[in-house]
Amino acid sequence: MPKSNYAMIKTSPEARDIQSLEAVVVRFVGDSGDGMQLTGTQFTDTSAMFGNDVATFPNYPSEIRAPQGSLYGVSGYQVHIGSIEVSTPGDNVDLLVAMNPAGLKTNLYAVKPGHTIIADSDSFTKKNLEKAQYETNPLRDGSLENYRVIEVAMTSLTKEALKGVEGLDNKSITRSKNMFALGMVYWMYHRSPEHTIDFFRKKFRKQPHLIEANTKVLNAGYYYSETLELIPNSYSIAPAKMPSGTYRVIMGNTATAWGFLAAAEKSGRELFLGSYPITPASEILHELVKHKHFGVKTLQAEDEIAGISSAIGAAFAGDLAITTTSGPGLALKGEALGLALMLELPLVVVDVQRGGPSTGLPTKTEQSDLLQAMYGRNGDSPLIVIAASTPANCFHFAFEACRLALEHMTPVILMTDGYIANGSAPWKIESAASLPEIGNRILREAREDWQPYQRDPETLARSWVLPGTPGLEHRLGGLEKDNPTGNVSYVPGNHEEMTRIRSEKIRRVQHRIPDVVPEFASEGDLLVVGWGGTYGALHTAVKQMQQEGYGNIGLAHFNYINPLPGNTGEVLRAFKKILVCELNTGQFAKLLRINFSGLEPEQFNKVQGLPFGNDELMDKFKQLLS
Amino acid sequence: METKTKKYTYKDFASDQEIRWCPGCDDYVILRSVQKALADLEIPKEDVVFISGIGCSSRFPYYMDTYGMHGIHGRAPAIASGVKLANPDLSVWVITGDGDSLAIGGNHFIHVLRRNIDLNMILFNNRIYGLTKGQFSPTSFVGQKTKSSPYGNTQPPFHAGELAIGAQARFFARVAGNMPAEMAEIFTAAGRFEGTSLIEVLQNCVIFNDGCYAEYTDKSVRADKQLYVEHGKPMIFGKDRDKGLVLEGLRLRVVKLGENGVTPEDILVHDACEQDPTLHQMLIRLEDPLVTGIIRSYGDVTFEQREDALTRQVKSNSDFRKTDDLFFSGETYEVH
Ligand code: SF4
Numbered sequence: 001m002p003k004s005n006y007a008m009i010k011t012s013p014e015a016r017d018i019q020s021l022e023a024v025v026v027r028f029v030g031d032s033g034d035g036m037q038l039t040g041t042q043f044t045d046t047s048a049m050f051g052n053d054v055a056t057f058p059n060y061p062s063e064i065r066a067p068q069g070s071l072y073g074v075s076g077y078q079v080h081i082g083s084i085e086v087s088t089p090g091d092n093v094d095l096l097v098a099m100n101p102a103g104l105k106t107n108l109y110a111v112k113p114g115h116t117i118i119a120d121s122d123s124f125t126k127k128n129l130e131k132a133q134y135e136t137n138p139l140r141d142g143s144l145e146n147y148r149v150i151e152v153a154m155t156s157l158t159k160e161a162l163k164g165v166e167g168l169d170n171k172s173i174t175r176s177k178n179m180f181a182l183g184m185v186y187w188m189y190h191r192s193p194e195h196t197i198d199f200f201r202k203k204f205r206k207q208p209h210l211i212e213a214n215t216k217v218l219n220a221g222y223y224y225s226e227t228l229e230l231i232p233n234s235y236s237i238a239p240a241k242m243p244s245g246t247y248r249v250i251m252g253n254t255a256t257a258w259g260f261l262a263a264a265e266k267s268g269r270e271l272f273l274g275s276y277p278i279t280p281a282s283e284i285l286h287e288l289v290k291h292k293h294f295g296v297k298t299l300q301a302e303d304e305i306a307g308i309s310s311a312i313g314a315a316f317a318g319d320l321a322i323t324t325t326s327g328p329g330l331a332l333k334g335e336a337l338g339l340a341l342m343l344e345l346p347l348v349v350v351d352v353q354r355g356g357p358s359t360g361l362p363t364k365t366e367q368s369d370l371l372q373a374m375y376g377r378n379g380d381s382p383l384i385v386i387a388a389s390t391p392a393n394c395f396h397f398a399f400e401a402c403r404l405a406l407e408h409m410t411p412v413i414l415m416t417d418g419y420i421a422n423g424s425a426p427w428k429i430e431s432a433a434s435l436p437e438i439g440n441r442i443l444r445e446a447r448e449d450w451q452p453y454q455r456d457p458e459t460l461a462r463s464w465v466l467p468g469t470p471g472l473e474h475r476l477g478g479l480e481k482d483n484p485t486g487n488v489s490y491v492p493g494n495h496e497e498m499t500r501i502r503s504e505k506i507r508r509v510q511h512r513i514p515d516v517v518p519e520f521a522s523e524g525d526l527l528v529v530g531w532g533g534t535y536g537a538l539h540t541a542v543k544q545m546q547q548e549g550y551g552n553i554g555l556a557h558f559n560y561i562n563p564l565p566g567n568t569g570e571v572l573r574a575f576k577k578i579l580v581c582e583l584n585t586g587q588f589a590k591l592l593r594i595n596f597s598g599l600e601p602e603q604f605n606k607v608q609g610l611p612f613g614n615d616e617l618m619d620k621f622k623q624l625l626s
Numbered sequence: 627m628e629t630k631t632k633k634y635t636y637k638d639f640a641s642d643q644e645i646r647w648c649p650g651c652d653d654y655v656i657l658r659s660v661q662k663a664l665a666d667l668e669i670p671k672e673d674v675v676f677i678s679g680i681g682c683s684s685r686f687p688y689y690m691d692t693y694g695m696h697g698i699h700g701r702a703p704a705i706a707s708g709v710k711l712a713n714p715d716l717s718v719w720v721i722t723g724d725g726d727s728l729a730i731g732g733n734h735f736i737h738v739l740r741r742n743i744d745l746n747m748i749l750f751n752n753r754i755y756g757l758t759k760g761q762f763s764p765t766s767f768v769g770q771k772t773k774s775s776p777y778g779n780t781q782p783p784f785h786a787g788e789l790a791i792g793a794q795a796r797f798f799a800r801v802a803g804n805m806p807a808e809m810a811e812i813f814t815a816a817g818r819f820e821g822t823s824l825i826e827v828l829q830n831c832v833i834f835n836d837g838c839y840a841e842y843t844d845k846s847v848r849a850d851k852q853l854y855v856e857h858g859k860p861m862i863f864g865k866d867r868d869k870g871l872v873l874e875g876l877r878l879r880v881v882k883l884g885e886n887g888v889t890p891e892d893i894l895v896h897d898a899c900e901q902d903p904t905l906h907q908m909l910i911r912l913e914d915p916l917v918t919g920i921i922r923s924y925g926d927v928t929f930e931q932r933e934d935a936l937t938r939q940v941k942s943n944s945d946f947r948k949t950d951d952l953f954f955s956g957e958t959y960e961v962h
Binding site for chain 2: 045048049051239242243244245246247248249258261262265270272274291292293294295297299301302303305306309310311312313314315316317318319321335336338339343428429430431432433466467468469470471472473474475476477478479487488
């Protein structure tokens, strides 16, 4: 065992058999209190800084404090790292690190046969085995013989490593065993622990004994692997080829929040968020509330309706106004969204989708709010709907949602989902200078002939006159507006005209959004169609099909849902078959049928609260191609 | 707070829209009183915003030549909060009714009061749903016969004021809808008050609930049935100004000056600014006489002031000025 001396760490031990891999999937599982999220994040960040492409997915228990050792209290963190492009957190895992029996039991299904399980043998006590509903100890009963199991008495080794460190109670000693596991994994994958040690230095600046303790345990794990003959070899994953630039690993919800920050700066409007906490959208609120230094205003409202209503008020008064929610909250916001649409004010509503209907599956992912976003309001009430498709591009689409709202004077619904919102991936940082300009429709000077519902002839967007502007006092409201005075009007023909204008205004947004660009093939036998958060899975599966020699398959993935890109029909019709893959029962497929007569897309749907798996997608593609 | 001022008459605040309330409705009187108060407040009219919900009263913004929004049912306090937080320089007014703010919008009503955002909220309480043609409201009395309670209402009412005090209201006034001078005076005071001010107007609906407050507001009885309180003044009322309130144990009692040796010095002096709302609550509950005027006006830190102080503090402790500072901070790495 090395002494606590960072310099002693050798990141490339000579006497080791290094096998190089393209990509690897690691899953850390344990009790909620075992620090699996931190362990996973550290491994991810270290790998990203090393130059790997990464994609992660955390899996928290839905209970806040589930009983220790219970099956439903298992917390997990999966990370996929690669020297090649990595678009999903991966389906099956190459290495499972199980800190307790419950973690092993609930995650064993995902381990590839023949691959490795590291288990903390100290935690496989009679009590914990019972809690995990094991009749016999899986480490002893031969049930794991298809895997390479590395048993490590992590709890005792951690205690051993910490002998002599002052100021630690028993609890904090056992709680640092996750760092022992991390140290082992660092050695296995040929990673330097330096980044994590740096992290301790920052995090525990005021508690030097914790820096020492965590570093000791991390090093102990690292050297334990090195000297352990149970680990016959280690693996290296070379850096991935990615466009050059400055990167950081970012979580989808953070990227969404940052996209709004950037849009506020770029548009010169102050950012206002009115929001009510809801899983899995709350992190956007948590993130934005930190940024008061940019003048961000947040109101944690009394309910979902007040969240959007306050945002509408802020939009009326000139802020870049946002409200964030998930499916049940979007349902509550429906009436107010109709008001925003009638007032023709800029507003962005984020729907981080989760399993529905009703309370549904709050912590699981799904894409079943699409038709709600499209149509979930009274009256003919079209608005812009766009969807982000990766954790990193949540930034881009949050920015884009603001641009469209401000330039077109309309509410925009931005859809993400629990999967990309909680997942993280490398983001090539976009500096303000590299972002496009955002226009607005603000009118500052009184004009003789001005009317509230006068429109830009091209976009049909009305002007935005902010209270405080002398001479342009006017009243807006949810009652039908006279065109163009904005006065209340019950005239039959006017209502029909205004209804048509509102719909035409959204249709014309098509001129301001990019075409959909099919990947892998632009014509052929099968076009795989997706939208939103399934991009990683679909892209990976179609790419693998190509690698297996199926050159006749393409992928068209949609971020702009309403309106659809102008070339959509053309792209779809260039293929013999179309397969729309969605995590719902076929909502986007319905939209395509409505929009393109004669188009008869096939569907592949999954509603299990889970993302698509690679195998199930490829099986389906092959079936349609045979 | 506003530094800009401008001279107006009430007429300057009238919009060109034809007013659609029923002839004889108190809403006309309230409208005129608000216009009068705004002229007195001398706030440039481009800085004035009226936000309403749904109901007869909520047509109000259309009749004001200021900025305005006719919102959705019950949500005006939330919309107005957004307006004020986006631009604290605006003078923001909420127009609401008993159905709008005490039924469908109850949640926003209590929370806006709790936060104490600088808004002025006028609650037109006619104890009935007018716009939907005559159903009972949360302030209708038990037994009241309405379209939706033909055999008599079975739901006991709220006192708007009690609810407001429970929600931490710092400013609460009550005024009869047929007393324009008092209304204008109260609206002016509300406009000057920093924090959420709530004014309950006892509003007669000539169509669906005519005379609902007549026992208090009719000119022939009001001097004896209403006690119009003023801060710092003894709570004396009556046609002959010979009645007053005294505190007896945990009850307010009406006494007659000169009787049983009662002198003006014995009468309670109204303290609207007292932080403890106990007495204000008792005044609100009193039914004979009905207490009107500014019952509570306790100055407190507003939500905006708290937020503003916090923002300044965070700004001064932070190195982040532009988003680039944030995006490129911390754990970044280069790919070549
Ligand atoms: S229905 Fe009643 S409250 Fe409504 S306008 Fe007529 S009189 Fe006024």
